[in-house]
Amino acid sequence: MNGATTQLRPDLAVIAEHIDAGTRVLDIGCGDGALMAVLRDSKQVDARGLEIDAAQVEQCVARGLSVVQGDADRDLADYPDGSFDYAILSQTLQTAERPDLMLDQLLRVGRQAFVSFPNFANWRMRRALLLHGRMPVTRHLPVSWYETQNIHHVTVTDFRELLSDKGVRADRSWFFSGGREIGSTGANWRAEYAVFQLSR
């Protein structure tokens, strides 16, 4: 991992590390463009972004990145089939109107996809619900139930099942807790969030 990728959030860093140089990448929900900038600068990647928030798009444009303001639920349909080597969806799946359809779109516009999401079966979440009977507010998911954008709570096991239902291959997976990568053993209990590399 080089200096630029270590500046990134851990899930983005692992994605950046596993993207081949000189490829075409669509970053869906690219935020301020941090991942795109690293991919462009350290891997000569032709990176494009889709982001719903105008202020974030503005920041991306100011960094010289090509980012379109749009809604992933609606606008992914506008991209031609196979127009990217990779489609990236980081920490956005659980906010989609239909995560299953979004997964289809990812693997339509990209030959491969990276998806990262928070694991709602993490033991802290389970404990909060079991002991206190309340929807969990954790360090990784700090927003109360009524204002969270996370409308589709997903676990590592749920996600694996969706992949198998759809015939999508998980080529690699990574799990994180406390900002550090952990092994895959007991990931559905231990991981705060997960990253999957997918293909058809």
Add this chain to the structure above:
Amino acid sequence: MRNLSQATRPMPAPTASHSYTLPASLPLDSGEALEGVTIAYESYGELSADRDNVILVCHALTGDQYLASPHPVTGKPGWWERMVGPGKPIDTDRFHVICANVLGSCMGSTGPASLAPDGKPYAMRFPVITIRDMVRGLVALLDGLGIHQLHAVVGGSMGGMQALSLAANFPDRAARVLAIATTARHSAQNIAFHEVGRQAIMADPAWADGDYYAGDTRPVAGLSVARMAAHITYLSEAGLTEKFGRRLQDRPDGTAGAKSFGFDADFQVESYLRYQGSGFTRRFDANSYLYITRAMDYFDLAEEHGGKLGNAFSGTSARFCLVSFDSDWLYPTAESRHVVHALNASGAPVSFVELSAPFGHDSFLLDVPALDRVVKGFLE
């Protein structure tokens, strides 16, 4: 329209700081060609030795080359002084900025008020031109100035149409294309508003089939009605409500805000529109208004490229940035998205942002700090 038909003084002949006469005839989309075309332009900032720091700014329907310097007729500041100048988003300390009066206009470039080879004004003998013809004129100017590739072409409204047309038709001439509050085609509603304006001009007896240059009256009533109708489309309902509401004008005799029970400009918004209309007639030629609105109505970039907008951009390696405004109902966000979709389909690098601003279509000319940041960022 009592208040509008009084001013009949002839328009002063503008003097351009720079002008370039094309060495060859200019072929037009209509199949005709124009001889001896002159393009009047202004430039700001130093040209680099490699001539690689040039930004071409394209102006809108009633704009002109006085981008960042006072207008010679009205004395008002340049139309984009807030955007263009030393240290501004389009930074004249770094870039050589060129803005040319479009073909068909009336501020020194060849248009219907210019003299035809027979020594008389063209008037309605001027050929109908298109946005692409205007761009051909701009490219001929760049050729004359020895500028091959632009750092960027930038434009709002009709200027954005020219920027897109330049990218589509001369794909190697601009490295960056910034198109603001614009469209790739005129909609039925856009054409309809323009037709109202043209009919207002042509219904004015002083228009005289366009042959009014020799006399001392001009179709100022018609032209100002055209401008008033168009001006409404440049604003937003919320903007008009905030600025004027239903407030009444003070009467000339000093009575504060009372209805006249007549047809004077009772409401402040009426007075404002009349002022906008009559001010416009002092700097603009009615026939130019007919020709340029016609060019905009004919604009359909997809039609020029086999009906598919994606094809229009297949040859370009430029980076694109499109900006729309949420209160712009003349060229709404959907029109910019349509262009973005086509650029995505052709694989061109494109950014797009819809900015929030209350001023309607005119937002691109007004105080919208987010636009400044996008423009500056994109041109870096």
